Amino acid sequence: MADLSINLAGIKSPNPFWLASAPPTNSGYQVQRAFEAGWGGAVWKTLGDPILNVSSRFAAINFNGQRVAGFNNIELITDRPLDVNLKEIYETKKRFPNHAIIASLMVEPKQEKWHEIVKRVEDVGVDGLELNFGCPHGMAERGMGSASGQVPSLVEKQTYWVKEAAKTPVIVKLTPNITDITVTAEAAVNGGADAISMINTINSLMGVDLDTWNTIPHVAGKGAHGGYCGPAVKPIALNMVAECARNPRISVPISGIGGISNWQDAVEFILMGAAGVQVCTAAMHHGFRIVEDMIEGLDHYLDSKNISAVSELIGKSVPRYSDWGNLDLHYNITAQINTDVCINCNKCHIACEDTSHQCIDMIKGDNGRSYLKVREEDCVGCNLCAIVCPVEGAITMVEQTSMQPMTWNERQAALNSSK
Amino acid sequence: MSEHEQYLAEKEKIDQLLSEGYNIYHAVENLDGAFVEFFHLKSGTKKTLHIRTANARKYFSSIFIQQKSS
Amino acid sequence: MVTIKTQRISITDLERNFEEADRGFTNQEALEESNRCLFCYDAPCIKACPTGIDIPSFIKKIASGNLLGSAKTIMSSNPVGASCARVCPTEELCEGSCVLNHSTSPIQIGKLQRYATDWAIKNEQTLFKAGTPNGKTAAVIGGGPAGLSAARELARFGFRVTIYEAAEKAGGLNTYGIVSFRLPQSISFWEVEQVQKLNVRILTNTMAGRDVSAEELLHSYDYIVLAAGMAHVPDLRIEGEELKGVYDAIEFVKATKSGKLSRDFAGKRVAVIGAGNTAIDGATCSVRLGAENVKILYRRSVEEMTAYDFEYEFAKQDGVEFRWLTAPKRIIGDAEGQVAGIECVQMALGDPGEDGRRSPAEVEGSEFTLPVDAVIKAIGQTRHLPLIEAFGLQHEYGVVTADKETFQTSNPKIFACGDILFGKGKGDAMVVTAAQQGKLAAYAIHKQAQTAGTAK
Ligand SMILES: Cc1cc2nc3c(=O)[nH]c(=O)nc-3n(C[C@H](O)[C@H](O)[C@H](O)COP(=O)(O)OP(=O)(O)OC[C@H]3O[C@@H](n4cnc5c(N)ncnc54)[C@H](O)[C@@H]3O)c2cc1C
Ligand SMILES: Cc1cc2nc3c(=O)[nH]c(=O)nc-3n(C[C@H](O)[C@H](O)[C@H](O)COP(=O)(O)O)c2cc1C
Numbered sequence: 001m002a003d004l005s006i007n008l009a010g011i012k013s014p015n016p017f018w019l020a021s022a023p024p025t026n027s028g029y030q031v032q033r034a035f036e037a038g039w040g041g042a043v044w045k046t047l048g049d050p051i052l053n054v055s056s057r058f059a060a061i062n063f064n065g066q067r068v069a070g071f072n073n074i075e076l077i078t079d080r081p082l083d084v085n086l087k088e089i090y091e092t093k094k095r096f097p098n099h100a101i102i103a104s105l106m107v108e109p110k111q112e113k114w115h116e117i118v119k120r121v122e123d124v125g126v127d128g129l130e131l132n133f134g135c136p137h138g139m140a141e142r143g144m145g146s147a148s149g150q151v152p153s154l155v156e157k158q159t160y161w162v163k164e165a166a167k168t169p170v171i172v173k174l175t176p177n178i179t180d181i182t183v184t185a186e187a188a189v190n191g192g193a194d195a196i197s198m199i200n201t202i203n204s205l206m207g208v209d210l211d212t213w214n215t216i217p218h219v220a221g222k223g224a225h226g227g228y229c230g231p232a233v234k235p236i237a238l239n240m241v242a243e244c245a246r247n248p249r250i251s252v253p254i255s256g257i258g259g260i261s262n263w264q265d266a267v268e269f270i271l272m273g274a275a276g277v278q279v280c281t282a283a284m285h286h287g288f289r290i291v292e293d294m295i296e297g298l299d300h301y302l303d304s305k306n307i308s309a310v311s312e313l314i315g316k317s318v319p320r321y322s323d324w325g326n327l328d329l330h331y332n333i334t335a336q337i338n339t340d341v342c343i344n345c346n347k348c349h350i351a352c353e354d355t356s357h358q359c360i361d362m363i364k365g366d367n368g369r370s371y372l373k374v375r376e377e378d379c380v381g382c383n384l385c386a387i388v389c390p391v392e393g394a395i396t397m398v399e400q401t402s403m404q405p406m407t408w409n410e411r412q413a414a415l416n417s418s419k
Numbered sequence: 420m421s422e423h424e425q426y427l428a429e430k431e432k433i434d435q436l437l438s439e440g441y442n443i444y445h446a447v448e449n450l451d452g453a454f455v456e457f458f459h460l461k462s463g464t465k466k467t468l469h470i471r472t473a474n475a476r477k478y479f480s481s482i483f484i485q486q487k488s489s
Numbered sequence: 490m491v492t493i494k495t496q497r498i499s500i501t502d503l504e505r506n507f508e509e510a511d512r513g514f515t516n517q518e519a520l521e522e523s524n525r526c527l528f529c530y531d532a533p534c535i536k537a538c539p540t541g542i543d544i545p546s547f548i549k550k551i552a553s554g555n556l557l558g559s560a561k562t563i564m565s566s567n568p569v570g571a572s573c574a575r576v577c578p579t580e581e582l583c584e585g586s587c588v589l590n591h592s593t594s595p596i597q598i599g600k601l602q603r604y605a606t607d608w609a610i611k612n613e614q615t616l617f618k619a620g621t622p623n624g625k626t627a628a629v630i631g632g633g634p635a636g637l638s639a640a641r642e643l644a645r646f647g648f649r650v651t652i653y654e655a656a657e658k659a660g661g662l663n664t665y666g667i668v669s670f671r672l673p674q675s676i677s678f679w680e681v682e683q684v685q686k687l688n689v690r691i692l693t694n695t696m697a698g699r700d701v702s703a704e705e706l707l708h709s710y711d712y713i714v715l716a717a718g719m720a721h722v723p724d725l726r727i728e729g730e731e732l733k734g735v736y737d738a739i740e741f742v743k744a745t746k747s748g749k750l751s752r753d754f755a756g757k758r759v760a761v762i763g764a765g766n767t768a769i770d771g772a773t774c775s776v777r778l779g780a781e782n783v784k785i786l787y788r789r790s791v792e793e794m795t796a797y798d799f800e801y802e803f804a805k806q807d808g809v810e811f812r813w814l815t816a817p818k819r820i821i822g823d824a825e826g827q828v829a830g831i832e833c834v835q836m837a838l839g840d841p842g843e844d845g846r847r848s849p850a851e852v853e854g855s856e857f858t859l860p861v862d863a864v865i866k867a868i869g870q871t872r873h874l875p876l877i878e879a880f881g882l883q884h885e886y887g888v889v890t891a892d893k894e895t896f897q898t899s900n901p902k903i904f905a906c907g908d909i910l911f912g913k914g915k916g917d918a919m920v921v922t923a924a925q926q927g928k929l930a931a932y933a934i935h936k937q938a939q940t941a942g943t944a945k
């Protein structure tokens with residue numbers, strides 16, 4: 001068994017799987033059930049001045065019958081008084097001393113407010129703090145959450161105030177509702193953050209009911225934008241993690257969040273630079289028990305790769321993530337169709353014919369059987385056919401011999417130097 | 420003519436000039452593609468090729484980089 | 490096709506036995522199955538459907554929640570698409586050609602088709618409109634799948650169409666011949682109604698050749714579509730055929746679809762002669778009427794049986810026994826003239842005959858007697874010879890001769906389609922082929938009417 005424990009900026013947990021600050025971590029009862037199920041840590045549902053919630057809070061997008069491809073909510077932070085939460089944190093920590101409990105915090109952007117809450121949560125023995133600069137709805141209208149997370153100077157200043165008071169590691173949770181997340185990440189680092197986490201939810205409107213014309217979800221016939229998460233946001237989150245990880249000015253550990261549903265997703269985030277991951281939607285969809293496979297799957301994966309500790313995986317793919325200008329323009333792959341496996345649905349043909357480069361021919365063989373063939377010289381290696389193909393192994397993208405590598409940047413440098 | 424055949428035709432023109440002893444010394448790129456200027460050192464003659472296809476534009480620039488490094 | 494989840498025959502509640510056995514897809518099942526469809530380009534299922542339904546389209550419309558569009562897509566290609574969803578041998582047709590046969594499992598096209606058409610039925614949708622009148626008239630003889638299909642298409646082209654139907658209700662074998670636990674009458678009636686809504690007049694209880702003569706029809710209409718199907722089951726030509734308790738399978742099935750179910754079969758032993766679709770239906774109906782033991786006697790072997798695999802499975806699940814290579818020699822009666830037994834003889838298969846099937850021959854001295862209370866004859870159907878001859882049409886042993894593409898008969902005004910064209914070795918008699926032929930006959934008539942119109 002590989003060593004799955006992590007140490008994220010000084011916060012230790014038996015495995016890299018934490019529950020993100022959200023309904024699953026609302027109470028001591030839930031977090032204790034989660035730890036029993038195997039979760040390595042939990043970021044407590046965001047603490048702050050207790051709020052009031054509305055009824056009808058979540059909605060999900062179902063894609064082609066697949067439920068919860070994406071998830072959205074208009075829920076706010078905890079609606080329970082701080083002392084109730086603190087008592088439960090204390091009890092949970094006492095029962096599970098080796099699991100990580102991180103307090104997520106959100107208060108108005110005032111120094112004394114931050115000092116007060118930091119002191120009170122640290123007194124009950126949390127392992128770290130996560131500053132919620134991310135919630136895009138409700139709290140943002142009051143100047144908190146993403147409203148302050150979108151302003152680099154506010155991120156830096158508030159992080160600084162927290163660090164003035166904090167004894168435990170401080171994680172800054174970033175909002176994705178921003179053009180370039182590395183800017184706010186850098187602000188957090190400048191404010192003294194020990195780590196950053198991302199992403200919080202993305203501004204979204206889940207849908208409109210075709211019969212009532214109400215928004216989805218709606219509250220008595222009215223709706224407001226919510227925060228989007230779940231499998232659909234994973235690529236967005238993964239990119240943001242990777243962009244921060246490869247940025248030399250953002251030198252702190254990253255806690256990866258966003259659409260992580262299984263161990264494979266988690267490995268991808270870790271390879272792209274996350275030192276641990278947080279999960280919300282997948283747990284809300286299936287319950288805490290999903291962590292069993294996450295742990296086992298990760299363990300088996302590490303064993304199969306002869307890697308003894310998950311920490312060795314961190315950031316292994318980061319050097320492979322670069323700018324477009326550094327990609328080799330001569331790298332050449334073309335599609336090849338294995339007619340033994342192909343079931344002749346012709347989806348690749350029509351996709352290429354109508355929307356790519358018209359290079360998959362439908363051919364009738366001498367025996368009257370139809371088959372598909374790629375005209376390799378016209379194939380640009382876009383992958384579309386392989387993407388739409390429903391059968392594993394029917395289409396392979398094959399590397400072709402090509403010229404010496406040449407990137408766009410190299411090419412432009414050469415051409416410009418001739419001017 | 421397929422895109423690939425256009426590329427082959429353009430590549431052939433480039434290769435022809437190269438085999439005649441021309442070198443690329445300059446290229447201007449604009450909305451219509453690349454105008455690649457060749458120079459024959461011995462005779463001092465200049466020739467310009469209008470290169471349109473993406474693959475030929477990759478091709479000539481690789482040749483250009485090769486020529487510069489050698 | 491039919492898949493049975495819980496196979497239970499009630500001995501007391503016979504009515505329940507005749508309710509549709511398959512419960513159809515739930516919304517959830519339909520959504521999941523429709524999303525599994527790959528939406529193939531140039532899809533093989535479309536070609537495998539005799540009526541050429543755009544199957545990927547109707548399935549995608551189920552997935553998108555456009556059920557009206559889905560039902561229209563189905564019914565526009567196949568005027569009896571709701572019945573076909575239930576009775577087509579789909580594993581030989583659309584589902585058999587699904588590309589997913591080569592990877593996972595084929596899309597359950599029949600059940601999806603049923604789901605969409607059921608929606609239209611439940612929501613009382615009218616799917617099509619009559620065309621602008623073109624001033625032409627057509628008489629359709631027979632209101633079965635072929636006749637309805639031809640009538641619907643002709644009405645859409647603007648013909649004034651009258652259907653002459655001998656039975657009390659239209660729908661043909663869909664109404665009276667295919668057992669109600671596979672095809673409830675209500676489905677067939679809905680399809681009839683859809684055709685009626687295009688101002689098609691349906692004269693029931695009106696038999697051509699009896700209630701209205703061939704000459705009169707030829708005189709009164711511009712075109713005639715002959716879609717009278719086939720007739721009753723032929724005689725076995727053995728001793729005892731006249732005994733009480735000997736039934737024509739089609740009449741027997743018809744009785745189960747016409748009002749009160751008979752209690753006379755409860756606890757009885759039934760022998761069914763033949764092994765085609767009709768024999769299966771006769772046998773499963775017997776079981777569902779409470780018969781204690783039902784045997785199918787077939788003079789050839791399981792290989793030559795013309796019933797579909799799914800029908801065979803269905804019958805076996807109903808507890809029907811199969812006696813292969815068994816031919817009836819004589820039906821034995823008791824003192825009251827009631828069937829008491831059947832004397833059979835063992836058969837052996839010889840060389841393949843003209844139709845490719847091996848012909849059976851008696852094994853000498855192998856006679857044996859089975860005690861039975863009823864005998865159901867299901868050895869095919871006879872032809873409507875008098876009717877065909879009244880119209881003076883060319884035919885071969887009662888199979889009307891018609892052009893393969895236009896379905897025009899030896900009389901240019903008369904087109905024929907459906908079972909009336911069905912002959913040995915010419916594929917299967919199926920609802921779906923009858924529907925397609927009806928459509929094609931209508932197209933040919935429309936084309937002819939148009940050219941005739943311009944020539945004037
Ligand atoms: C028991 C049984 C089970 C079957 N099961 C299946 C199955 O599962 N799947 C499948 O695809 N096919 C099945 N078939 C075959 C299918 O029913 C026929 O191929 C189809 O009904 C043929 O349609 P049709 O319109 O040509 O004839 P029919 O359905 O026979 O309709 C002919 C109509 O013409 C009427 N008629 C006849 N003579 C006259 C007249 N002189 N004047 C006016 N009207 C007249 C009749 O009353 C009838 O309504 C089955 C057949 C039988 C007998
Ligand atoms: C219903 C709901 C409530 C949430 N509440 C909070 C919150 O109070 N504080 C916070 O930092 N993030 C909150 N989040 C965001 C999650 O912690 C997490 O960042 C986001 O859901 C992305 O992860 P996922 O794709 O695994 O769900 C909430 C998310 C959901 C779905």
Ligand code: SF4
Pocket residue numbers: none
């Ligand atoms: S899950 Fe359903 S029942 Fe439970 S709190 Fe939410 S809305 Fe209410």
